[in-house]
Amino acid sequence: MEAQKFNPLEIRTNHPGLWRYSDALPVDFSDAITLGEGFTPSLYLKIGGRHVYIKQEQLFPTGSYKDRGATILMSDAHKKRVKHVVQDSSGNAGCAIAAYAAKAKISCDIYVPEDTSAAKLAQIQMYGANLIKVAGNREKTAEMALLAAQKSYYASHCYNPLFLEGTKTFAYEICEQLNWKVPDVVVLPAGNGTLLLGAYIGFKHLLESHVISKLPKLVAIQAENCAPLYHAWKNKLTSIPIIDTHPTLAEGIAIAKPYKGLDMIDVVHQTNGLFLTVSENEILTTLQDCCRNGYYIEPTSAATIAGLIKAYAYLEAETWVSLFSGHGLKSTEKMLAILANH
Numbered sequence: 338m339e340a341q342k343f344n345p346l347e348i349r350t351n352h353p354g355l356w357r358y359s360d361a362l363p364v365d366f367s368d369a370i371t372l373g374e375g376f377t378p379s380l381y382l383k384i385g386g387r388h389v390y391i392k393q394e395q396l397f398p399t400g401s402y403k404d405r406g407a408t409i410l411m412s413d414a415h416k417k418r419v420k421h422v423v424q425d426s427s428g429n430a431g432c433a434i435a436a437y438a439a440k441a442k443i444s445c446d447i448y449v450p451e452d453t454s455a456a457k458l459a460q461i462q463m464y465g466a467n468l469i470k471v472a473g474n475r476e477k478t479a480e481m482a483l484l485a486a487q488k489s490y491y492a493s494h495c496y497n498p499l500f501l502e503g504t505k506t507f508a509y510e511i512c513e514q515l516n517w518k519v520p521d522v523v524v525l526p527a528g529n530g531t532l533l534l535g536a537y538i539g540f541k542h543l544l545e546s547h548v549i550s551k552l553p554k555l556v557a558i559q560a561e562n563c564a565p566l567y568h569a570w571k572n573k574l575t576s577i578p579i580i581d582t583h584p585t586l587a588e589g590i591a592i593a594k595p596y597k598g599l600d601m602i603d604v605v606h607q608t609n610g611l612f613l614t615v616s617e618n619e620i621l622t623t624l625q626d627c628c629r630n631g632y633y634i635e636p637t638s639a640a641t642i643a644g645l646i647k648a649y650a651y652l653e654a655e656t657w658v659s660l661f662s663g664h665g666l667k668s669t670e671k672m673l674a675i676l677a678n679h
């Protein structure tokens with residue numbers, strides 16, 4: 338199906354949040370399951386000695402940008418009269434699907450690895466979702482959910498393409514908030530790539546609609562302790578290697594086997610971007626710095642900002658955009674541990 342051209346004159350400023358782009362979305366606003374998500378502020382901040390636009394994606398109803406995908410996915414499920422969904426997540430996507438399922442009165446089972454942070458587990462359960470803790474890692478969790486999904490609707494942020502139809506609005510918002518100027522570089526987290534791939538779809542749509550004149554370079558950030566994509570990209574591999582992983586503060590991007598890994602490398606190539614890794618110490622000092630400037634963000638979010646600061650040395654560019662991806666209130670135990678140790 339040929340996508341309709343994006344027309345800035347068709348923006349519905351009377352719709353809440355990201356639903357202002359309903360003409361470019363696969364679900365009508367009249368069918369929206371919405372909690373008022375999106376159109377997050379873009380703040381012009383000085384970070385690492387340079388001014389950059391930082392999208393405040395920690396300010397979503399459930400505390401992370403996953404709401405972009407969840408609102409579209411669950412609106413579609415509601416419209417199709419789906420009664421029950423299953424999903425697996427290392428935390429934030431589970432929170433988002435659980436919240437929109439609650440709003441839509443759809444029951445859901447959320448599979449999580451047993452080491453998921455307590456705040457996220459509580460949030461998922463308070464929304465009324467059925468929480469299933471899987472003994473094992475993130476991959477084992479996905480396996481269990483896939484099995485269950487053979488008998489019900491799989492509301493996966495990784496597999497279901499409707500999720501990216503939501504996250505693509507991140508690109509629309511960036512360009513609209515810059516008065517339809519395209520930034521030179523966008524620095525993003527790279528775990529399963531739901532934001533990276535969605536943002537690419539959005540920018541590409543704007544380019545093909547002649548709203549912008551080029552794609553921004555996409556810079557994808559991984560934690561040094563779990564960086565399969567960085568290794569594949571750097572060594573020009575044609576498959577994603579099995580790598581040694583170590584625990585990281587950036588739990589949200591600790592994905593050892595990203596299902597769409599090759600697509601993620603491809604979109605970074607398409608934009609002449611790059612992959613970078615950040616160390617645990619860089620994540621920690623960046624987190625402390627952000628918090629001490631008033632931005633209470635998840636440790637995972639600090640990995641992206643640490644990567645942004647690193648990226649300055651690699652690319653000559655004028656307009657930079659990045660984001661705070663998740664809220665600090667998601668990670669109270671980690672914050673307490675940091676306070677106790679430093």
Ligand SMILES: *Cc1c(COP(=O)(O)O)cnc(C)c1O
Pocket residue numbers: 401402403429430526527528529530531532533589590592635637638662663664
């Ligand atoms: C999901 C998430 C990410 C990484 O997103 P991927 O889609 O796995 O690449 C980064 N930060 C936060 C807070 C997240 O919830």
